[in-house]
Amino acid sequence: MLKQRRMAVEQVAAVLYEAEAAIDAALNKTAALTATVPTARSDAGLSAMYCQGALERLSETIAALAQARRGIVETHKALTQDKIQMGLGGLRLDGAGGTKPPHGIAAEATATNVQSLHRAASVAA
Secondary structure, X not given: XXXXXXXXXXXXXXXXXXHHHHHHHHXXXXXXXXXXXXXXXXXXXXXXXXXXXXXXXXXXXXXXXHHHHHHHHHHHHHHHHHHHHOXXXXXXXXXXXXXXXXXXXXXXXXXXXXXXXXXXXXXXX
16 A cells, blocks of 8 residues: 555656646746847837737736746645655655756756746836
8 A cells, every 4th residue: 555655656746847847948938938029029120019919928928837837836735745644754756756856956947937037027028
């Protein structure tokens, strides 16, 4: 029974980490697109009236992705509590069952995301 629980936790963790990474990647790409649109518009010699609607939609998309990220973080917290309640609180998920990035890498990635979001917000404003 404990073996099945551990396998279930490892399976869920692996997919959770992939979902977290996918949301972060979507945030990064959307922020990059948001920063690129006004530069490309300006380089093409187009009026500021061009692409305004696209920038507004991109800003909405970034907000939605940030909300999705908040949701996946809350999901992670809830699953961690479930793991503890199942008696697997001491289980550290590293390796094939769900590779978790080291905290330094996660913190660096988060800082990069925040910087990208700030740049995108200032461009869209």
